[in-house]
Amino acid sequence: MVPSLTSITSRLRFRQLTLLVALDEAGSLHRAADRLGMTQPGLTKALREIESTFGMALFERSPKGVLANELGRCIIRYARVIASDLGHLREEIDGVLRGSGGRVAVGTITGALHSVLIGALAQLRETQPALSIEVREGISSELLNQLNEGRLDLAICRTTVAKQADQFDYEALQDESVAVAVGPRHALAKARRVTLAQLASCRWILYPGNMPLRTLLEREFREAGLGLPPYPIETASSLATMLMLKQDPTLVALMAEGTMAFCEEHRIARRLPLAIRSRHEAYGIVTRRGARLSPAASLLVQCLRDAANPGGGLGLVHT
Structure with a gap:
């Protein structure tokens, strides 16, 4: 049975929310107790009080430690939000006092x-x-x-x-528009015209499969009747992409326009004269x-x- 709002607000304290977050991050009663300056028995008692407020267990116990269950994760998420809002309250008070x-x-x-x-x-x-x-x-x-x-x-x-x-x-x-980038020493870096077919045999740096830029590039190759280049290097890191393009003269990558402009300004990479027709969200x-x-x-x-x-x-x- 879900406890009433009155029951939760009358029994739950801010200190207990801090305890839940610490326990989730530490993963064990011992480490969480050390972080909070409590004894382990004291922390165990406090956790039981919190769980009694909600009428059910919030963590799964094992020899390796504790892990929040589905209900626990839900409550911990709101505990972090409340802690964040309290932090904002303190900062706003400080700002008002100092002007x-x-x-x-x-x-x-x-x-x-x-x-x-x-x-x-x-x-x-x-x-x-x-x-x-x-x-x-x-x-x-x-x-x-x-x-x-x-x-x-x-x-x-x-x-x-x-x-x-x-x-x-x-x-x-x-x-957000996108561009195709290569390193300054790439064979096509100074080409006046480049086709997607020319790049199909190149080694690509690709975003992971669940990211919009990866989906966009897959669609671009598919609509051109081409297969996605094999054996890619996958990374979501723009910094890693920049460093690899500058180091390896064989690599090609798809970049957001803002990142491409930065690379051109600092001579990290060059933009290929190839328009990407698919629209980026x-x-x-x-x-x-x-x-x-x-x-x-x-x-x-x-x-x-x-x-x-x-x-x-x-x-x-x-x-």
Whole structure:
């Protein structure tokens, strides 16, 4: 039987939420007790009190430690969100008392990092120089998980990879074009015309199979009547892709436009004269559905809108 909201709010304490998160991260009662400065028997008793509040076990015990079950993972996710919101509360209070400051954590896919985030952060720092900013780079699925767990205030990514996209609010920022890149010493680096058929026998650096850029490239080869090049190097890391292109003169890679521009500016890679016909889906600002952003995060959202679309922002779209 699911406990009533009154029962949960009257019995559950913030300290217990911290305990659940620590236990999940540590994976054992002993390590979690050390982290929290408690004895193991004391932690065991506290966990039983929490489980009695919900009327069921939250962790599976084994000789190797403890592992959150499905209900436990659900409660721990909300525990992290509550802890994050409390952190925002403290930062907002501090900012009010000092007249400035605060903290914001933002996640981004690589293409948006070059295209909009760097400019937005520069604008944000001009208006809020005392602001602390955390930037995490990753693929969309990773960023959505961190956002859902309360580790990020907002993310710049895509929600189409989410299992439950309705958990998020999404505001479109930019369409993203792509380019085909090679290292400066590649045989085709200075070619005036290149066909996809010429590249079919090359060694490619590909994104993993679940990522939009990989799907786009597969579609491009399929529509050209070509098979995907064999024996690829697979990585989601833009930095690894850049380093490999510069080092190995035989490799080819598909890049987001922002990353390609960065590589050209710093002579890391060259753009091939080959148009990719398939359209890459847009990315945007993603927040937890219904979440109230801190003043610092709200300022960053406006700076992102300005960086992506100087003529004005786009409306909020629920996906």
